[in-house]
Amino acid sequence: MKTSKMIRLAAAGLLLCGATSCTDRYIDYNKNPHEPGQEDMGTDWYLVRSLALNLQDLMMPEQENFSQYVDCLMAGNFSGYVADSNIGTGWSGRYATFNPSDAWTKIPFNDFYAKFYPDYFNLKNQSDDELFLALAELYRIAVMLRVTDTYGPIPYSKVGAGNAIKSPYDSQKEVYTRMFADLDNVIATLGKYANQSFSANADRIYDGNTKAWCKFANSLKLRMAMRVVYADAELAQTKAEQAVNSEYGVMTTADDGAYRKVADHNPWERFMVLWSDARVAADLTCYMNGYADPRREAYYGKSTFASVSGGTYRGEEKYAGLRRGILQGQYNSWSQGSSCMKVGTGDDIVVFRASEVFFLRAEGALRGWDMGGSAKDLYEAGIRTSFQEHGVDNGVDQYLAGTTKAETFIDPLKGLNGQPYDYSGTTGSTAVVAWQGGDFEQSLEQIITQKWIANFPNGMEAWSEYRRTGYPRLMPMAANASTGGVVDDTEGARRMPYPADEYRENKENVEAAVETLAKEASTKKGDTMGTHVWWDCK
Numbered sequence: 195m196k197t198s199k200m201i202r203l204a205a206a207g208l209l210l211c212g213a214t215s216c217t218d219r220y221i222d223y224n225k226n227p228h229e230p231g232q233e234d235m236g237t238d239w240y241l242v243r244s245l246a247l248n249l250q251d252l253m254m255p256e257q258e259n260f261s262q263y264v265d266c267l268m269a270g271n272f273s274g275y276v277a278d279s280n281i282g283t284g285w286s287g288r289y290a291t292f293n294p295s296d297a298w299t300k301i302p303f304n305d306f307y308a309k310f311y312p313d314y315f316n317l318k319n320q321s322d323d324e325l326f327l328a329l330a331e332l333y334r335i336a337v338m339l340r341v342t343d344t345y346g347p348i349p350y351s352k353v354g355a356g357n358a359i360k361s362p363y364d365s366q367k368e369v370y371t372r373m374f375a376d377l378d379n380v381i382a383t384l385g386k387y388a389n390q391s392f393s394a395n396a397d398r399i400y401d402g403n404t405k406a407w408c409k410f411a412n413s414l415k416l417r418m419a420m421r422v423v424y425a426d427a428e429l430a431q432t433k434a435e436q437a438v439n440s441e442y443g444v445m446t447t448a449d450d451g452a453y454r455k456v457a458d459h460n461p462w463e464r465f466m467v468l469w470s471d472a473r474v475a476a477d478l479t480c481y482m483n484g485y486a487d488p489r490r491e492a493y494y495g496k497s498t499f500a501s502v503s504g505g506t507y508r509g510e511e512k513y514a515g516l517r518r519g520i521l522q523g524q525y526n527s528w529s530q531g532s533s534c535m536k537v538g539t540g541d542d543i544v545v546f547r548a549s550e551v552f553f554l555r556a557e558g559a560l561r562g563w564d565m566g567g568s569a570k571d572l573y574e575a576g577i578r579t580s581f582q583e584h585g586v587d588n589g590v591d592q593y594l595a596g597t598t599k600a601e602t603f604i605d606p607l608k609g610l611n612g613q614p615y616d617y618s619g620t621t622g623s624t625a626v627v628a629w630q631g632g633d634f635e636q637s638l639e640q641i642i643t644q645k646w647i648a649n650f651p652n653g654m655e656a657w658s659e660y661r662r663t664g665y666p667r668l669m670p671m672a673a674n675a676s677t678g679g680v681v682d683d684t685e686g687a688r689r690m691p692y693p694a695d696e697y698r699e700n701k702e703n704v705e706a707a708v709e710t711l712a713k714e715a716s717t718k719k720g721d722t723m724g725t726h727v728w729w730d731c732k
Contacts, residue, residue: 261461269653274477277516292676300693328383363707366728408442445548453542473532479515484600488589519671552576553645580648596627
């Protein structure tokens with residue numbers, strides 16, 4: 195039985211009302227067609243619900259190993275959010291030093307395809323309820339957006355139910371074009387049901403609130419629009435203004451944000467707290483320390499360097515991050531003392547913060563687009579919303595008036611002999627918090643830097659925005675082990691190479707994708723971590 199049976203049953207009941215009295219069965223005939231009744235609570239409904247939850251989970255995975263490789267070790271390092279702290283001999287290659295093994299680089303590709311598409315096609319086979327199908331399509335766009343932003347060209351329009359991975363590739367430009375079209379259809383469908391809810395048992399994010407999903411879809415459209423601004427400015431403006439000015443609009447309050455309730459545990463607790471595989475990066479703590487950011491206490495704890503002897507550290511506890519890309523035996527003598535993220539087993543998983551939407555609108559306003567406010571007002575609203583999201587009640591006005599810069603990084607134990615980095619040097623950051631109203635690039639750096647701070651720990655989004663804009667300014671990795679130096683120290687990693695499985699099992703299609711990548715890329719380095727994707731062309 196497909197879930198559309200619920201709609202047919204309700205319609206049949208309304209027809210009967212014409213011949214007999216319906217008042218004693220009013221609830222039966224006026225129930226939400228997307229809310230399962232007793233007759234629908236069988237195997238089919240539970241299967242559809244389970245499949246929907248599985249798809250939703252892939253937008254920000256809960257499974258700890260999957261999440262660790264994609265969101266922490268890869269995007270977390272590349273974005274400047276976290277640094278590897280447990281660099282034992284078992285890690286012969288790492289994302290952070292630009293030499294990950296194929297076993298690592300294939301995870302953001304193979305795992306998303308292998309875990310998402312079987313359930314996606316199964317749900318489409320089990321249900322013809324257009325609301326559930328629209329939500330499944332929305333989840334697909336959100337998940338595959340992460341994949342294309344990681345690799346560039348990917349299989350999207352021609353993915354087959356029986357052969358999800360071994361499929362032809364679309365260029366990244368084609369992927370975005372089709373995603374925009376698919377997203378417009380999703381938004382139109384969700385709008386039809388915006389005043390209805392569906393079963394909260396099939397939604398761990400908004401508890402079945404369809405109107406909230408309308409705002410999510412428009413916010414995703416705004417994010418995608420800004421991503422392509424340097425590749426296609428006209429398309430970017432059109433899609434951004436459509437999203438902001440649509441009937442249900444985008445996220446506008448902290449409560450609009452998307453946070454997924456965990457089924458078992460928050461994965462970040464495993465690799466940040468219990469496994470000690472990562473610590474907060476020095477990039478983040480240097481900016482937040484320099485700005486005297488009141489959110490530090492909500493983000494991470496203080497270091498434990500006060501208990502370390504024999505070094506040059508001043509002796510007091512403070513917020514101190516770990517330099518990214520350290521080598522075994524080189525700097526990890528102090529890695530375990532660095533600040534650790536504050537996260538617990540039952541904490542919700544961040545999917546999409548409302549504060550990000552304000553910063554996207556601020557950038558749009560800076561470009562002269564109709565975003566419903568000025569760049570300054572939207573920028574400050576983004577910061578205020580971020581404080582609300584983290585439950586920080588005091589200090590936002592003082593923060594917004596701040597004119598200090600990011601602090602200089604100094605190795606807590608080795609002092610100036612430990613690769614210091616001056617963020618406000620000649621090639622460093624000049625960004626302060628207080629809105630300066632300066633030239634375009636100065637204002638853009640302020641917006642992106644504050645969006646980066648607010649988006650923690652969404653490393654995928656932060657890494658993508660760093661590649662797109664060049665902001666925030668980050669320290670180079672402490673070590674660069676990329677083959678032949680193909681990854682530039684200053685630029686950092688621009689994408690992931692395709693997994694070896696694709697060359698063995700999908701050779702013709704992946705080789706065609708590499709040719710497409712070369713045509714789209716602003717740098718012609720082949721299938722490497724140093725090649726720019728289509729939208730990375732500033």
